[in-house]
Amino acid sequence: MDALKAIEERRSIHRFDPDHRMPPEDVATLLELARMAPTAFNLQHCRFVYVTDGEQRMRLRAASFDQSQVTDAALLVVICADLGAWRRQPERYWSHVPEAARGRLVDTITEYYEGRERDQRDECMRSCGIAAQTLMIAARGLGYESCPMDGFDFDTVEELINLPADHVISMFVAIGRPLEPARPRGGKLPAAEVITENRF
Numbered sequence: 001m002d003a004l005k006a007i008e009e010r011r012s013i014h015r016f017d018p019d020h021r022m023p024p025e026d027v028a029t030l031l032e033l034a035r036m037a038p039t040a041f042n043l044q045h046c047r048f049v050y051v052t053d054g055e056q057r058m059r060l061r062a063a064s065f066d067q068s069q070v071t072d073a074a075l076l077v078v079i080c081a082d083l084g085a086w087r088r089q090p091e092r093y094w095s096h097v098p099e100a101a102r103g104r105l106v107d108t109i110t111e112y113y114e115g116r117e118r119d120q121r122d123e124c125m126r127s128c129g130i131a132a133q134t135l136m137i138a139a140r141g142l143g144y145e146s147c148p149m150d151g152f153d154f155d156t157v158e159e160l161i162n163l164p165a166d167h168v169i170s171m172f173v174a175i176g177r178p179l180e181p182a183r184p185r186g187g188k189l190p191a192a193e194v195i196t197e198n199r200f
Contacts, residue, residue, distance in 0.1 A: 011182035013145040013174075014069055020177040022074035025109050026142055030075065030175065032139040037131040040123050045085035046131045049078040059160050064152035064172070073110040073147070073174035078079045078157065079132055081124035084166045088112040097181050121168065128170030139175045145182070147174045 031048055039045060051057055054071075060078075061070040070076060082088070090109045094102045113120050137145040149172040157169060 003141070006137050010140045011145065011185070012147045012149060013176075013178045013182060014067070015179040016072040016145075016174065016176035018071055019119075019180050020074050022144075022176065027075055028127065029142065030135060030138050031046055031077075033130050034077075034135040037127070037134040039127040039130075041086070041090075041105070041112075043085045043090075043109070043123075043127075044093065045124050046084075047080040047167060048131075049080060051076045051078065051161075054162065054190050059060045060152070060157060060172075061110075063156040063160065064143040064149065067149070067151060069147050069149070069174040070152075070172070072176065073101060074144070074176035075114065075174070077173045077175070079128045079135075079170045079173060080161075080167050081128050081170060082164075082167050083120050083124055085124075086110070086120065094173065114145055124168055125170055132171055132173050133198055135173050135175070144175050145178045148172070149174060 027050065031050065031163075034046070034048060035044075037046070051060060052115065057076060060076070061067065066068045083129045086109050090106045091102055097105070113123075132148055133184045136148065139146045150170075154169055157163075161169075163169060
């Protein structure tokens with residue numbers, strides 16, 4: 001599907017066909033495309049936990065206020081991020097560039113993030129948002145529908161997925177075949193209210 005068409009047609013779906021099974025090759029394609037989403041300094045701090053175990057899905061559903069898409073979607077991805085990716089052998093993110101340039105990039109990464117916890121977290125959340133949108137557009141391109149979710153108890157989900165202490169959860173993305181068409185699109189604010197040229 002054309003990328004512009006996929007963006008126009010992507011809608012959040014809340015009721016998925018629980019009997020639909022996504023082919024493993026589609027799962028692999030979606031996760032690989034999500035991995036291609038851009039990240040600052042190429043840090044690749046997003047971590048994708050795709051949940052296949054039925055009992056784990058039920059536990060996650062219980063932690064998500066019993067929302068059916070958690071168990072009924074063909075694919076459920078918990079999008080997380082490594083807050084410390086900037087300091088974990090940062091030279092590996094630029095292994096393909098000349099050594100001198102790599103050294104400068106590593107120094108810049110360290111200077112930018114060291115001691116700036118809020119920036120570390122904000123950057124992770126931005127990257128997760130980009131990855132989630134990439135995943136949802138890719139899903140639409142393959143003929144699936146999706147739903148981004150943050151309606152869950154984060155502390156419980158952290159325990160359920162054994163989240164490392166220096167990682168954060170951004171959201172779930174549920175993907176599958178819908179049981180019914182999307183509801184009519186909600187009203188959009190006038191373009192003049194949300195688009196401004198040069199400055200407010």
